Amino acid sequence: EARLIALANQKGGVGKTTTAINVAAGLAEMGHRVLLVDFDPQGGCGIGLGLEPEGLERSIYDALLDRDVSAEDVVVPTSFPGLDIIPSNTDLAAAELLLVNEVAREQTLMRTLAPLRLKYDFIFIDCPPSLGLLTVNALTTADGVLIPLECEYYALRGMARLMDSIEKIQERLNPSLHVDGIVATMYDNRTIHGREVYERAREAFGRKVFDTVIRKTIRFAEAPVAGEPILSYASNSVGAQAYRELAKEVMERVTTR
Amino acid sequence: EARLIALANQKGGVGKTTTAINVAAGLAEMGHRVLLVDFDPQGGCGIGLGLEPEGLERSIYDALLDRDVSAEDVVVPTSFPGLDIIPSNTDLAAAELLLVNEVAREQTLMRTLAPLRLKYDFIFIDCPPSLGLLTVNALTTADGVLIPLECEYYALRGMARLMDSIEKIQERLNPSLHVDGIVATMYDNRTIHGREVYERAREAFGRKVFDTVIRKTIRFAEAPVAGEPILSYASNSVGAQAYRELAKEVMERVTTR
Ligand SMILES: Nc1ncnc2c1ncn2[C@@H]1O[C@H](COP(=O)(O)OP(=O)(O)OP(=O)(O)O)[C@@H](O)[C@H]1O
Ligand SMILES: Nc1ncnc2c1ncn2[C@@H]1O[C@H](COP(=O)(O)OP(=O)(O)OP(=O)(O)O)[C@@H](O)[C@H]1O
Numbered sequence A, B: 001e002a003r004l005i006a007l008a009n010q011k012g013g014v015g016k017t018t019t020a021i022n023v024a025a026g027l028a029e030m031g032h033r034v035l036l037v038d039f040d041p042q043g044g045c046g047i048g049l050g051l052e053p054e055g056l057e058r059s060i061y062d063a064l065l066d067r068d069v070s071a072e073d074v075v076v077p078t079s080f081p082g083l084d085i086i087p088s089n090t091d092l093a094a095a096e097l098l099l100v101n102e103v104a105r106e107q108t109l110m111r112t113l114a115p116l117r118l119k120y121d122f123i124f125i126d127c128p129p130s131l132g133l134l135t136v137n138a139l140t141t142a143d144g145v146l147i148p149l150e151c152e153y154y155a156l157r158g159m160a161r162l163m164d165s166i167e168k169i170q171e172r173l174n175p176s177l178h179v180d181g182i183v184a185t186m187y188d189n190r191t192i193h194g195r196e197v198y199e200r201a202r203e204a205f206g207r208k209v210f211d212t213v214i215r216k217t218i219r220f221a222e223a224p225v226a227g228e229p230i231l232s233y234a235s236n237s238v239g240a241q242a243y244r245e246l247a248k249e250v251m252e253r254v255t256t257r
Protein backbone atom coordinates (compact mmCIF):
# COMPACT_ATOMS: atom_id res chain seq x y z
CA GLU A 1 0.00 0.00 0.00
CA ALA A 2 1.25 3.48 -0.88
CA ARG A 3 2.74 5.84 1.66
CA LEU A 4 1.07 9.23 1.31
CA ILE A 5 3.39 12.21 1.91
CA ALA A 6 2.24 15.84 1.95
CA LEU A 7 4.49 18.83 1.18
CA ALA A 8 3.35 21.64 3.45
CA ASN A 9 4.47 25.09 4.58
CA GLN A 10 2.27 28.18 4.69
CA LYS A 11 5.28 30.38 3.99
CA GLY A 12 5.31 31.09 0.30
CA GLY A 13 8.11 30.28 -2.13
CA VAL A 14 10.11 27.88 0.11
CA GLY A 15 10.38 25.06 -2.45
CA LYS A 16 7.27 22.92 -1.82
CA THR A 17 6.52 22.34 -5.50
CA THR A 18 10.17 21.90 -6.49
CA THR A 19 10.66 19.36 -3.68
CA ALA A 20 7.43 17.49 -4.50
CA ILE A 21 8.39 17.11 -8.17
CA ASN A 22 12.01 16.12 -7.55
CA VAL A 23 11.60 13.75 -4.60
CA ALA A 24 8.79 12.07 -6.52
CA ALA A 25 11.05 11.80 -9.59
CA GLY A 26 13.94 10.56 -7.43
CA LEU A 27 11.85 7.69 -6.07
CA ALA A 28 10.50 6.89 -9.56
CA GLU A 29 14.11 6.71 -10.80
CA MET A 30 14.78 4.04 -8.12
CA GLY A 31 11.98 1.97 -9.62
CA HIS A 32 9.10 2.84 -7.30
CA ARG A 33 5.61 3.57 -8.70
CA VAL A 34 4.95 7.19 -7.78
CA LEU A 35 1.92 9.50 -8.06
CA LEU A 36 2.10 13.25 -7.57
CA VAL A 37 -1.18 15.01 -6.61
CA ASP A 38 -1.19 18.75 -7.23
CA PHE A 39 -3.37 20.23 -4.52
CA ASP A 40 -2.46 23.86 -5.18
CA PRO A 41 -4.64 25.87 -7.61
CA GLN A 42 -1.44 27.45 -9.02
CA GLY A 43 -0.86 24.12 -10.82
CA GLY A 44 2.94 24.23 -10.40
CA CYS A 45 3.40 20.43 -10.46
CA GLY A 46 1.67 20.16 -13.82
CA ILE A 47 3.64 23.09 -15.25
CA GLY A 48 6.90 21.67 -13.89
CA LEU A 49 6.18 18.34 -15.62
CA GLY A 50 5.28 19.76 -19.02
CA LEU A 51 1.48 19.92 -18.78
CA GLU A 52 -0.74 22.95 -19.47
CA PRO A 53 -3.10 22.89 -16.44
CA GLU A 54 -5.60 25.35 -17.88
CA GLY A 55 -5.96 23.27 -21.04
CA LEU A 56 -7.00 20.10 -19.24
CA GLU A 57 -10.58 18.78 -19.42
CA ARG A 58 -10.43 17.44 -15.88
CA SER A 59 -8.32 17.81 -12.78
CA ILE A 60 -8.23 16.95 -9.08
CA TYR A 61 -11.17 19.35 -8.63
CA ASP A 62 -13.51 17.03 -10.57
CA ALA A 63 -12.47 13.91 -8.68
CA LEU A 64 -12.95 15.78 -5.41
CA LEU A 65 -16.39 17.26 -6.03
CA ASP A 66 -18.02 15.36 -8.92
CA ARG A 67 -19.53 11.99 -7.89
CA ASP A 68 -19.21 10.65 -11.44
CA VAL A 69 -15.47 11.26 -11.66
CA SER A 70 -12.99 9.05 -9.79
CA ALA A 71 -9.35 9.76 -8.97
CA GLU A 72 -8.33 7.15 -11.53
CA ASP A 73 -10.12 9.15 -14.25
CA VAL A 74 -7.85 12.15 -13.66
CA VAL A 75 -4.47 10.43 -13.44
CA VAL A 76 -2.16 11.49 -16.27
CA PRO A 77 1.21 9.88 -17.10
CA THR A 78 4.23 12.21 -17.26
CA SER A 79 7.26 12.04 -19.53
CA PHE A 80 9.31 10.92 -16.51
CA PRO A 81 9.23 7.11 -16.34
CA GLY A 82 7.37 5.72 -13.33
CA LEU A 83 5.85 9.09 -12.37
CA ASP A 84 2.12 9.84 -12.82
CA ILE A 85 0.34 13.07 -11.88
CA ILE A 86 -3.13 14.26 -10.94
CA PRO A 87 -2.94 17.92 -12.05
CA SER A 88 -4.78 20.90 -10.63
CA ASN A 89 -5.89 24.20 -12.11
CA THR A 90 -7.69 27.34 -10.99
CA ASP A 91 -10.94 25.38 -10.49
CA LEU A 92 -9.40 24.02 -7.30
CA ALA A 93 -9.51 27.47 -5.70
CA ALA A 94 -13.31 27.19 -5.65
CA ALA A 95 -13.08 23.86 -3.81
CA GLU A 96 -11.84 25.49 -0.63
CA LEU A 97 -15.05 27.53 -0.26
CA LEU A 98 -17.30 24.68 -1.45
CA LEU A 99 -15.84 22.32 1.16
CA VAL A 100 -16.60 24.70 4.06
CA ASN A 101 -20.12 23.38 4.61
CA GLU A 102 -19.56 19.75 3.51
CA VAL A 103 -20.08 16.98 6.06
CA ALA A 104 -16.70 15.47 7.03
CA ARG A 105 -15.06 18.14 4.91
CA GLU A 106 -11.55 17.39 6.18
CA GLN A 107 -11.64 13.84 4.83
CA THR A 108 -12.74 14.67 1.27
CA LEU A 109 -9.31 14.10 -0.27
CA MET A 110 -8.83 10.89 1.72
CA ARG A 111 -12.03 9.43 0.27
CA THR A 112 -11.02 10.57 -3.23
CA LEU A 113 -7.53 9.03 -3.19
CA ALA A 114 -8.43 5.79 -1.36
CA PRO A 115 -8.82 3.68 -4.56
CA LEU A 116 -5.31 4.61 -5.72
CA ARG A 117 -3.39 3.54 -2.63
CA LEU A 118 -2.87 0.02 -3.93
CA LYS A 119 -1.58 1.13 -7.33
CA TYR A 120 1.42 3.11 -6.12
CA ASP A 121 4.31 2.84 -3.68
CA PHE A 122 4.32 6.58 -2.95
CA ILE A 123 1.75 9.34 -3.35
CA PHE A 124 2.95 12.95 -2.88
CA ILE A 125 0.53 15.83 -2.30
CA ASP A 126 1.77 19.38 -3.05
CA CYS A 127 -0.01 22.02 -0.93
CA PRO A 128 -0.66 25.75 -1.46
CA PRO A 129 1.06 28.35 0.77
CA SER A 130 -1.69 28.41 3.40
CA LEU A 131 -3.13 26.40 6.31
CA GLY A 132 -6.66 26.46 4.94
CA LEU A 133 -8.97 23.57 4.09
CA LEU A 134 -6.88 22.28 1.16
CA THR A 135 -3.78 21.84 3.32
CA VAL A 136 -5.88 20.46 6.21
CA ASN A 137 -7.31 17.87 3.79
CA ALA A 138 -3.84 16.91 2.61
CA LEU A 139 -2.52 16.54 6.18
CA THR A 140 -5.59 14.54 7.20
CA THR A 141 -5.02 12.14 4.31
CA ALA A 142 -1.23 11.81 4.61
CA ASP A 143 0.90 9.31 6.52
CA GLY A 144 3.82 11.72 6.55
CA VAL A 145 4.63 15.35 5.93
CA LEU A 146 7.80 16.84 4.38
CA ILE A 147 8.41 20.47 5.32
CA PRO A 148 10.61 22.44 2.90
CA LEU A 149 12.29 25.29 4.78
CA GLU A 150 13.99 28.10 2.89
CA CYS A 151 17.10 29.13 4.82
CA GLU A 152 15.86 32.65 5.54
CA TYR A 153 14.53 34.31 8.67
CA TYR A 154 10.88 34.79 7.62
CA ALA A 155 10.60 31.10 6.78
CA LEU A 156 12.11 30.10 10.11
CA ARG A 157 9.64 32.35 11.94
CA GLY A 158 6.73 30.58 10.29
CA MET A 159 7.73 27.17 11.61
CA ALA A 160 6.12 27.46 15.07
CA ARG A 161 2.69 28.10 13.56
CA LEU A 162 3.12 25.22 11.09
CA MET A 163 4.13 22.77 13.82
CA ASP A 164 1.15 23.91 15.93
CA SER A 165 -1.20 23.22 13.03
CA ILE A 166 0.30 19.79 12.43
CA GLU A 167 -0.09 18.97 16.11
CA LYS A 168 -3.72 20.01 16.05
CA ILE A 169 -4.34 17.75 13.06
CA GLN A 170 -2.56 14.85 14.78
CA GLU A 171 -4.77 15.34 17.87
CA ARG A 172 -8.11 15.76 16.13
CA LEU A 173 -8.03 14.34 12.60
CA ASN A 174 -5.03 12.11 11.88
CA PRO A 175 -3.19 10.61 14.88
CA SER A 176 -0.83 8.64 12.66
CA LEU A 177 0.47 11.71 10.79
CA HIS A 178 4.26 11.74 11.18
CA VAL A 179 6.66 14.58 10.42
CA ASP A 180 8.98 12.70 8.06
CA GLY A 181 11.39 15.61 8.05
CA ILE A 182 12.35 19.22 7.43
CA VAL A 183 14.27 19.88 4.19
CA ALA A 184 16.63 22.86 4.14
CA THR A 185 16.18 24.46 0.70
CA MET A 186 17.70 27.34 -1.26
CA TYR A 187 20.72 27.13 0.98
CA ASP A 188 23.56 29.52 0.14
CA ASN A 189 26.57 28.70 2.28
CA ARG A 190 28.37 31.82 1.10
CA THR A 191 26.10 34.03 3.24
CA ILE A 192 26.29 34.28 7.02
CA HIS A 193 22.51 34.67 7.09
CA GLY A 194 21.95 31.33 5.32
CA ARG A 195 24.37 29.50 7.60
CA GLU A 196 22.86 31.05 10.72
CA VAL A 197 19.29 30.16 9.79
CA TYR A 198 20.33 26.60 8.95
CA GLU A 199 22.13 26.28 12.30
CA ARG A 200 19.11 27.60 14.17
CA ALA A 201 16.83 25.15 12.36
CA ARG A 202 19.14 22.30 13.35
CA GLU A 203 19.16 23.50 16.94
CA ALA A 204 15.39 23.86 17.07
CA PHE A 205 14.40 20.67 15.24
CA GLY A 206 17.43 18.38 15.64
CA ARG A 207 17.18 15.04 13.86
CA LYS A 208 13.96 16.14 12.17
CA VAL A 209 16.12 18.14 9.74
CA PHE A 210 17.31 15.96 6.87
CA ASP A 211 21.08 15.60 6.46
CA THR A 212 20.65 16.40 2.76
CA VAL A 213 20.65 20.16 2.15
CA ILE A 214 19.38 21.57 -1.17
CA ARG A 215 21.67 24.38 -2.33
CA LYS A 216 20.46 27.47 -4.13
CA THR A 217 21.12 27.16 -7.88
CA ILE A 218 19.52 28.83 -10.90
CA ARG A 219 19.02 25.41 -12.55
CA PHE A 220 15.91 24.98 -10.39
CA ALA A 221 14.26 28.03 -11.97
CA GLU A 222 15.21 26.82 -15.46
CA ALA A 223 13.83 23.28 -15.18
CA PRO A 224 10.10 24.25 -15.07
CA VAL A 225 10.58 26.23 -18.31
CA ALA A 226 11.57 22.93 -19.96
CA GLY A 227 8.68 21.18 -18.18
CA GLU A 228 10.98 18.64 -16.51
CA PRO A 229 12.26 17.74 -13.06
CA ILE A 230 15.85 18.83 -12.54
CA LEU A 231 16.65 15.11 -12.41
CA SER A 232 16.22 14.91 -16.17
CA TYR A 233 16.64 18.57 -17.18
CA ALA A 234 20.14 18.74 -15.63
CA SER A 235 20.75 15.19 -14.58
CA ASN A 236 24.40 15.59 -13.46
CA SER A 237 23.91 18.92 -11.70
CA VAL A 238 24.44 19.55 -8.00
CA GLY A 239 20.68 20.14 -7.63
CA ALA A 240 19.74 16.83 -9.23
CA GLN A 241 22.24 14.93 -7.07
CA ALA A 242 20.90 16.62 -3.93
CA TYR A 243 17.35 15.48 -4.66
CA ARG A 244 18.55 11.94 -5.40
CA GLU A 245 20.25 11.97 -2.00
CA LEU A 246 17.09 13.36 -0.40
CA ALA A 247 14.93 10.66 -2.05
CA LYS A 248 17.24 8.03 -0.57
CA GLU A 249 16.99 9.64 2.86
CA VAL A 250 13.18 9.76 2.62
CA MET A 251 13.25 6.03 1.75
CA GLU A 252 15.45 5.25 4.76
CA ARG A 253 13.31 7.24 7.19
CA VAL A 254 10.11 5.72 5.88
CA THR A 255 11.30 2.13 5.90
CA THR A 256 13.08 2.14 9.25
CA ARG A 257 10.21 3.74 11.12
CA GLU B 1 -7.68 61.55 1.84
CA ALA B 2 -5.35 58.53 1.86
CA ARG B 3 -4.62 56.46 -1.21
CA LEU B 4 -5.06 52.79 -0.34
CA ILE B 5 -2.63 50.45 -2.10
CA ALA B 6 -2.74 46.63 -1.83
CA LEU B 7 0.28 44.35 -2.36
CA ALA B 8 -1.04 41.21 -4.02
CA ASN B 9 0.25 38.10 -5.74
CA GLN B 10 -0.94 34.55 -5.01
CA LYS B 11 2.51 33.21 -5.89
CA GLY B 12 4.38 32.74 -2.67
CA GLY B 13 7.66 34.35 -1.75
CA VAL B 14 7.78 37.03 -4.48
CA GLY B 15 8.49 39.98 -2.16
CA LYS B 16 5.01 41.25 -1.18
CA THR B 17 5.89 41.85 2.47
CA THR B 18 9.36 43.22 1.72
CA THR B 19 7.89 45.64 -0.85
CA ALA B 20 5.04 46.69 1.45
CA ILE B 21 7.44 47.53 4.31
CA ASN B 22 10.00 49.33 2.16
CA VAL B 23 7.75 51.35 -0.14
CA ALA B 24 5.79 52.41 2.95
CA ALA B 25 9.04 53.40 4.66
CA GLY B 26 10.24 55.19 1.52
CA LEU B 27 7.13 57.36 1.42
CA ALA B 28 7.36 58.01 5.18
CA GLU B 29 10.96 59.15 4.66
CA MET B 30 9.67 61.73 2.12
CA GLY B 31 7.45 63.15 4.86
CA HIS B 32 4.15 61.45 4.04
CA ARG B 33 1.98 59.97 6.82
CA VAL B 34 1.86 56.25 6.09
CA LEU B 35 -0.04 53.31 7.59
CA LEU B 36 0.82 49.68 6.86
CA VAL B 37 -1.99 47.13 7.37
CA ASP B 38 -0.81 43.54 7.72
CA PHE B 39 -3.54 41.41 6.21
CA ASP B 40 -1.58 38.17 6.16
CA PRO B 41 -1.86 35.83 9.20
CA GLN B 42 1.90 35.18 8.89
CA GLY B 43 2.41 38.63 10.44
CA GLY B 44 5.50 39.44 8.32
CA CYS B 45 4.99 43.23 8.40
CA GLY B 46 4.96 43.27 12.20
CA ILE B 47 8.03 41.01 12.40
CA GLY B 48 9.85 43.09 9.80
CA LEU B 49 9.20 46.23 11.86
CA GLY B 50 10.32 44.85 15.20
CA LEU B 51 7.00 43.75 16.70
CA GLU B 52 6.14 40.31 18.16
CA PRO B 53 2.73 39.62 16.53
CA GLU B 54 1.84 36.71 18.79
CA GLY B 55 2.44 38.82 21.88
CA LEU B 56 -0.04 41.54 20.95
CA GLU B 57 -3.33 41.98 22.81
CA ARG B 58 -5.14 43.09 19.67
CA SER B 59 -4.65 43.03 15.95
CA ILE B 60 -6.46 43.68 12.65
CA TYR B 61 -8.59 40.61 13.46
CA ASP B 62 -10.28 42.40 16.36
CA ALA B 63 -11.02 45.57 14.39
CA LEU B 64 -12.44 43.44 11.59
CA LEU B 65 -14.76 41.22 13.62
CA ASP B 66 -15.32 42.83 17.05
CA ARG B 67 -17.88 45.66 17.01
CA ASP B 68 -16.34 47.26 20.10
CA VAL B 69 -12.90 47.59 18.56
CA SER B 70 -12.16 50.23 15.90
CA ALA B 71 -9.24 50.36 13.48
CA GLU B 72 -7.84 53.30 15.46
CA ASP B 73 -7.66 51.09 18.55
CA VAL B 74 -5.24 48.71 16.84
CA VAL B 75 -2.86 51.18 15.21
CA VAL B 76 0.67 50.89 16.64
CA PRO B 77 3.53 53.33 15.93
CA THR B 78 6.76 51.80 14.58
CA SER B 79 10.35 52.85 15.23
CA PHE B 80 10.46 54.24 11.67
CA PRO B 81 9.38 57.93 11.78
CA GLY B 82 6.08 58.61 10.01
CA LEU B 83 5.17 54.93 9.66
CA ASP B 84 2.37 53.31 11.70
CA ILE B 85 1.21 49.71 11.49
CA ILE B 86 -1.90 47.63 12.16
CA PRO B 87 -0.34 44.22 12.85
CA SER B 88 -1.83 40.78 12.25
CA ASN B 89 -1.29 37.41 13.86
CA THR B 90 -2.59 33.85 13.48
CA ASP B 91 -6.09 34.92 14.64
CA LEU B 92 -6.54 36.44 11.18
CA ALA B 93 -6.52 32.97 9.61
CA ALA B 94 -9.87 32.30 11.30
CA ALA B 95 -11.32 35.48 9.76
CA GLU B 96 -11.30 34.02 6.26
CA LEU B 97 -13.73 31.24 7.27
CA LEU B 98 -15.80 33.51 9.51
CA LEU B 99 -16.31 36.01 6.67
CA VAL B 100 -17.68 33.36 4.28
CA ASN B 101 -21.30 33.74 5.48
CA GLU B 102 -21.21 37.45 6.41
CA VAL B 103 -23.47 39.85 4.54
CA ALA B 104 -21.37 42.07 2.23
CA ARG B 105 -18.36 40.00 3.23
CA GLU B 106 -16.09 41.51 0.56
CA GLN B 107 -16.43 45.02 2.01
CA THR B 108 -15.58 44.16 5.63
CA LEU B 109 -12.07 45.64 5.48
CA MET B 110 -13.33 48.74 3.67
CA ARG B 111 -15.79 49.47 6.49
CA THR B 112 -13.06 48.82 9.08
CA LEU B 113 -10.45 51.16 7.55
CA ALA B 114 -12.85 53.98 6.51
CA PRO B 115 -12.26 56.10 9.68
CA LEU B 116 -8.50 56.11 9.05
CA ARG B 117 -8.52 57.44 5.50
CA LEU B 118 -8.33 61.06 6.63
CA LYS B 119 -5.44 60.52 9.03
CA TYR B 120 -2.91 59.24 6.46
CA ASP B 121 -1.60 60.06 2.99
CA PHE B 122 -1.01 56.39 2.11
CA ILE B 123 -2.35 53.12 3.49
CA PHE B 124 -0.65 49.90 2.30
CA ILE B 125 -2.28 46.49 2.72
CA ASP B 126 -0.02 43.41 2.61
CA CYS B 127 -1.85 40.29 1.37
CA PRO B 128 -1.27 36.55 1.92
CA PRO B 129 -0.16 34.32 -0.99
CA SER B 130 -3.70 33.44 -2.11
CA LEU B 131 -6.74 34.86 -3.92
CA GLY B 132 -9.14 34.03 -1.09
CA LEU B 133 -11.44 36.30 0.88
CA LEU B 134 -8.64 38.24 2.61
CA THR B 135 -7.06 39.28 -0.69
CA VAL B 136 -10.49 39.94 -2.22
CA ASN B 137 -11.27 42.23 0.73
CA ALA B 138 -8.00 44.09 0.26
CA LEU B 139 -8.57 44.56 -3.49
CA THR B 140 -12.16 45.67 -2.88
CA THR B 141 -10.94 48.31 -0.43
CA ALA B 142 -7.91 49.53 -2.39
CA ASP B 143 -7.56 52.36 -4.91
CA GLY B 144 -4.48 50.74 -6.42
CA VAL B 145 -2.61 47.46 -6.43
CA LEU B 146 1.16 46.90 -6.59
CA ILE B 147 2.16 43.48 -7.91
CA PRO B 148 5.63 42.26 -6.86
CA LEU B 149 6.92 39.80 -9.47
CA GLU B 150 9.91 37.60 -8.72
CA CYS B 151 11.97 37.25 -11.90
CA GLU B 152 11.44 33.49 -12.20
CA TYR B 153 9.28 31.38 -14.49
CA TYR B 154 6.76 30.09 -11.94
CA ALA B 155 5.98 33.64 -10.83
CA LEU B 156 5.51 34.77 -14.42
CA ARG B 157 3.13 31.89 -15.07
CA GLY B 158 0.94 32.98 -12.17
CA MET B 159 0.35 36.45 -13.61
CA ALA B 160 -2.50 35.54 -15.97
CA ARG B 161 -4.60 34.22 -13.10
CA LEU B 162 -3.83 37.24 -10.94
CA MET B 163 -4.80 39.69 -13.67
CA ASP B 164 -8.03 37.75 -14.28
CA SER B 165 -8.91 37.98 -10.60
CA ILE B 166 -8.18 41.72 -10.53
CA GLU B 167 -10.38 42.20 -13.59
CA LYS B 168 -13.22 40.31 -11.95
CA ILE B 169 -12.95 42.53 -8.86
CA GLN B 170 -12.91 45.66 -11.04
CA GLU B 171 -16.08 44.46 -12.79
CA ARG B 172 -18.05 43.34 -9.76
CA LEU B 173 -16.75 44.96 -6.59
CA ASN B 174 -14.39 47.87 -7.16
CA PRO B 175 -14.53 49.59 -10.58
CA SER B 176 -11.97 52.21 -9.54
CA LEU B 177 -9.26 49.67 -8.65
CA HIS B 178 -6.18 50.54 -10.72
CA VAL B 179 -3.10 48.43 -11.30
CA ASP B 180 -0.49 50.97 -10.15
CA GLY B 181 2.28 48.74 -11.42
CA ILE B 182 4.29 45.53 -11.49
CA VAL B 183 7.55 45.54 -9.53
CA ALA B 184 10.33 43.24 -10.73
CA THR B 185 11.89 41.79 -7.57
CA MET B 186 14.80 39.49 -6.67
CA TYR B 187 16.32 40.29 -10.02
CA ASP B 188 19.71 38.71 -10.70
CA ASN B 189 21.12 40.13 -13.93
CA ARG B 190 23.99 37.60 -13.87
CA THR B 191 21.59 34.81 -14.89
CA ILE B 192 20.12 34.37 -18.35
CA HIS B 193 16.92 33.08 -16.72
CA GLY B 194 16.42 36.27 -14.68
CA ARG B 195 17.02 38.50 -17.70
CA GLU B 196 14.70 36.44 -19.90
CA VAL B 197 11.83 36.48 -17.40
CA TYR B 198 12.23 40.24 -16.92
CA GLU B 199 12.19 40.79 -20.69
CA ARG B 200 9.08 38.68 -21.06
CA ALA B 201 7.34 40.57 -18.27
CA ARG B 202 8.14 43.85 -20.02
CA GLU B 203 6.85 42.47 -23.32
CA ALA B 204 3.66 41.19 -21.73
CA PHE B 205 2.84 44.15 -19.48
CA GLY B 206 4.72 47.08 -21.05
CA ARG B 207 4.47 50.36 -19.16
CA LYS B 208 2.75 48.61 -16.24
CA VAL B 209 6.19 47.35 -15.20
CA PHE B 210 7.99 49.92 -13.04
CA ASP B 211 11.32 51.21 -14.38
CA THR B 212 12.82 50.55 -10.92
CA VAL B 213 14.02 46.95 -10.62
CA ILE B 214 14.78 45.47 -7.17
CA ARG B 215 17.96 43.38 -7.34
CA LYS B 216 18.50 40.19 -5.36
CA THR B 217 20.67 40.89 -2.31
CA ILE B 218 21.07 39.07 1.00
CA ARG B 219 20.56 42.36 2.90
CA PHE B 220 16.81 41.87 2.40
CA ALA B 221 16.85 38.63 4.37
CA GLU B 222 18.96 40.22 7.12
CA ALA B 223 16.78 43.31 7.70
CA PRO B 224 13.78 41.45 9.24
CA VAL B 225 16.13 39.86 11.78
CA ALA B 226 16.90 43.37 13.00
CA GLY B 227 13.19 44.26 12.84
CA GLU B 228 13.79 47.17 10.48
CA PRO B 229 13.11 48.15 6.86
CA ILE B 230 16.21 47.94 4.71
CA LEU B 231 15.92 51.74 4.47
CA SER B 232 17.20 52.04 8.01
CA TYR B 233 18.93 48.68 8.50
CA ALA B 234 21.26 49.25 5.53
CA SER B 235 20.45 52.79 4.52
CA ASN B 236 23.17 53.23 1.88
CA SER B 237 22.77 49.78 0.32
CA VAL B 238 21.71 49.07 -3.26
CA GLY B 239 18.47 47.56 -1.93
CA ALA B 240 17.56 50.63 0.12
CA GLN B 241 18.26 52.96 -2.81
CA ALA B 242 16.12 50.80 -5.10
CA TYR B 243 13.13 51.06 -2.78
CA ARG B 244 13.61 54.84 -2.46
CA GLU B 245 13.53 55.02 -6.26
CA LEU B 246 10.45 52.83 -6.34
CA ALA B 247 8.68 54.97 -3.72
CA LYS B 248 9.34 58.01 -5.95
CA GLU B 249 7.98 56.19 -8.97
CA VAL B 250 4.85 55.17 -7.04
CA MET B 251 4.38 58.83 -6.08
CA GLU B 252 4.72 59.94 -9.70
CA ARG B 253 2.27 57.34 -11.00
CA VAL B 254 -0.25 58.12 -8.30
CA THR B 255 -0.12 61.88 -8.66
CA THR B 256 -0.09 62.09 -12.45
CA ARG B 257 -3.02 59.75 -12.90
N1 LIG C 1 17.14 25.08 -4.30
C1 LIG C 1 16.69 26.09 -5.05
N2 LIG C 1 17.56 27.01 -5.50
C2 LIG C 1 17.15 28.06 -6.24
N3 LIG C 1 15.87 28.24 -6.62
C3 LIG C 1 14.96 27.36 -6.21
C4 LIG C 1 15.29 26.24 -5.42
N4 LIG C 1 14.16 25.52 -5.18
C5 LIG C 1 13.16 26.18 -5.80
N5 LIG C 1 13.63 27.28 -6.44
C6 LIG C 1 12.86 28.31 -7.18
O1 LIG C 1 12.31 29.18 -6.20
C7 LIG C 1 10.97 29.51 -6.54
C8 LIG C 1 10.03 29.00 -5.44
O2 LIG C 1 10.02 27.58 -5.43
P1 LIG C 1 8.64 26.77 -5.43
O3 LIG C 1 7.69 27.38 -6.39
O4 LIG C 1 8.96 25.34 -5.58
O5 LIG C 1 8.18 27.08 -3.92
P2 LIG C 1 6.74 26.81 -3.30
O6 LIG C 1 6.93 26.71 -1.84
O7 LIG C 1 6.10 25.68 -3.99
O8 LIG C 1 5.99 28.20 -3.67
P3 LIG C 1 4.42 28.51 -3.38
O9 LIG C 1 4.39 28.88 -1.92
O10 LIG C 1 4.08 29.65 -4.29
O11 LIG C 1 3.66 27.26 -3.69
C9 LIG C 1 10.70 28.89 -7.90
O12 LIG C 1 10.95 29.87 -8.89
C10 LIG C 1 11.72 27.75 -8.00
O13 LIG C 1 12.11 27.52 -9.32
N1 LIG D 1 15.14 41.70 -3.57
C1 LIG D 1 15.35 40.67 -2.75
N2 LIG D 1 16.51 40.02 -2.80
C2 LIG D 1 16.74 38.94 -2.01
N3 LIG D 1 15.88 38.48 -1.11
C3 LIG D 1 14.69 39.08 -1.00
C4 LIG D 1 14.35 40.22 -1.80
N4 LIG D 1 13.10 40.61 -1.46
C5 LIG D 1 12.67 39.75 -0.49
N5 LIG D 1 13.63 38.85 -0.20
C6 LIG D 1 13.56 37.72 0.74
O1 LIG D 1 12.85 36.69 0.07
C7 LIG D 1 11.94 36.06 0.96
C8 LIG D 1 10.52 36.27 0.44
O2 LIG D 1 10.16 37.63 0.52
P1 LIG D 1 8.78 38.08 1.19
O3 LIG D 1 8.54 37.30 2.43
O4 LIG D 1 8.77 39.54 1.26
O5 LIG D 1 7.78 37.59 0.05
P2 LIG D 1 6.19 37.44 0.16
O6 LIG D 1 5.68 37.51 -1.22
O7 LIG D 1 5.68 38.44 1.13
O8 LIG D 1 6.04 35.95 0.76
P3 LIG D 1 4.65 35.24 1.17
O9 LIG D 1 4.06 34.78 -0.14
O10 LIG D 1 5.04 34.10 2.08
O11 LIG D 1 3.84 36.29 1.86
C9 LIG D 1 12.17 36.68 2.33
O12 LIG D 1 13.06 35.84 3.03
C10 LIG D 1 12.81 38.02 2.01
O13 LIG D 1 13.69 38.42 3.03
Ligand SMILES: [Mg+2]
Binding pocket: A016, A017, A018, A040, A044, A127, A128
Ligand atom coordinates in the same frame (compact mmCIF):
# COMPACT_ATOMS: atom_id res chain seq x y z
MG1 LIG E 1 4.17 25.57 -4.78
Ligand SMILES: [Mg+2]
Binding pocket: B016, B017, B018, B040, B044, B127, B128
Ligand atom coordinates in the same frame (compact mmCIF):
# COMPACT_ATOMS: atom_id res chain seq x y z
MG1 LIG F 1 4.35 38.10 2.73
